[in-house]
Amino acid sequence: MKLQQLRYIVEVLNNNLNVSATAESLYTSQPGISKQVRMLEDELGVQIFGRSGKHLTHVTDAGNDVINISREILAKVESIKAVAREHTLPDQGKLNIATTHTQARYALPDVIQGFMSKYPKVSLHMHQGTPSQISDLAAKGEADFAIATEALHLYNDLVMLPCYHWNRSVIVNKDHPLSKKGSIDISDIAKYPLVTYVFGFTGRSELDQAFERAGLTPKIVFTATDADVIKTYVRLGVGIGVIASMAVSDELDSDLVKIDASHLFDYSTTKIGFRKGSFLRSYMYDFIERFAPHLTKDKVEKAMMLKNNDEVEKMFKGVTLPVK
Amino acid sequence: MKLQQLRYIVEVLNNNLNVSATAESLYTSQPGISKQVRMLEDELGVQIFGRSGKHLTHVTDAGNDVINISREILAKVESIKAVAREHTLPDQGKLNIATTHTQARYALPDVIQGFMSKYPKVSLHMHQGTPSQISDLAAKGEADFAIATEALHLYNDLVMLPCYHWNRSVIVNKDHPLSKKGSIDISDIAKYPLVTYVFGFTGRSELDQAFERAGLTPKIVFTATDADVIKTYVRLGVGIGVIASMAVSDELDSDLVKIDASHLFDYSTTKIGFRKGSFLRSYMYDFIERFAPHLTKDKVEKAMMLKNNDEVEKMFKGVTLPVK
DNA sequence: GTCAGTTACGGCCCCCGTAAGGATC
């Protein structure tokens, strides 16, 4: 059994059982992969992939188990390399962060700036995507961290740590009737056409829940994946906006009126996620702590040992998180 | 990085940094190992072993981390092989049990007999040893299961599940004064020369504790690692014996008088231990359940996910175990 | 002087890449 054989079967699955595509993605030849896969199957005495004629059609039960274990092995191989780099060049390395527009635009810039000035030799990569793309990148090990508010809970091989709470504000044009009201309630919002986040993004579920609880149906006329687009359409008079409070700037958005709505919705929790069992470089621990000061190296290591994310939630039950 | 390189460094450590001995134990040449170790070090850019001149003197910090991860990788490689065998030959395989005399002689025979008749194609190996040897075998993966009462708690990469409680009986010759007493207390025992287990064996610590609690010092004149030897010396009149109740047979030991002493000592708990993260064959789950009926596959899998053995103890806190 | 690890060298196996063949859609 060779490590590359394990790499091959994992990548073949990642490429939807297309061996040719796999070969290209690994910069090697297709027959090479085919052969190694069959050699591994011969050695183990089990089919990993089901075949109809010469096409791979599905993953067998045994194959599924084998591939899952292989993934763990390959993750640990990466850990060994990370350990080695940590001992030779503690301040050098890579940091791949997968995150959403909201985080990248409003929550991360300060942290990133501080981080980059302390670790000039760490090459930082940001990948923007949908919450599920983000989780996927982290689960496959292509990103070190996933930072988002939604959808992270689906992956059980990611550890997800709560970073901060946030809530929403309503934004309206200055001439809008709501701009004069001191405080608003949920029925005020339901009266007007609404512009907000797309489902599955940036705490959208808490928003829907609040309306449902109140027995109201909001008139959502436009949804976007980021606050900047939402603000643009609010300015055009398409409707009133509901966005994360941190996305409204006093200076840049002085033409809009911001009305706090944190009493109307449950708070959302932004989380940072990474692969269970992976070795974290010291600068990674530092990054986490810069982003969420309560997540010290100690706490993170403890959380990594828990068996699932329900346990992690329990662990942080009593902790008061920062609010943004 | 090659799997064999990882195997080499792990085995070099297992052989006390002696490369020649390692080569012999792996049936390969010494220069081959030396070279692969250095190649791995070169690739990682870190020394794994510290050297003074040409001798390996110690393991570096980095090397320690690397070797620990390597062990996990190699364990998972074994898991892959086990998965494969499980899918091809579910009723064939090996089962290596490391245990003490007491278990092998009194607790296991019934279980083994039933197991062997159900799984005639599983080749069963029993390794008898001291509790710490047993733990060691299991931790290194040379035994699938460790079954013992003592010393298992020291290894944190073993999962240890409680199997049954047991307590002690006093055995005396028929003409001994105690043979007439209906019930005895701890001071009765302290009066006479005592023959019992060696320290570190078969729940010896609970025995010592009971005397200490009572402020008494037993006159221990002879210790042995197994009940058969103890019984022999009791017969010779060397002293009275204190052994596990299950080690006294009504038929075979009819020349001795057995006096229950379970009210005098804390019960001991015999445990079964195996490597965390290893893949257990279906017949292994069956073996566990035959030995300890409350340990169903479900329960065992749950326990494997816990982070340490304190958690395991918590999990089984409310469960009433069989008594032997 | 003995033991232990390193260096040097040669053989062999295995892995990979190219090219051609056959199956499936």
Added chain:
DNA sequence: GATCCTTACGGGGGCCGTAACTGAC
């Protein structure tokens, strides 16, 4: 017919084993 995997074959690298060398106790 296009796509995709398999088989066949040749080249090259790397792993292993033997043998000789060198440093340490």
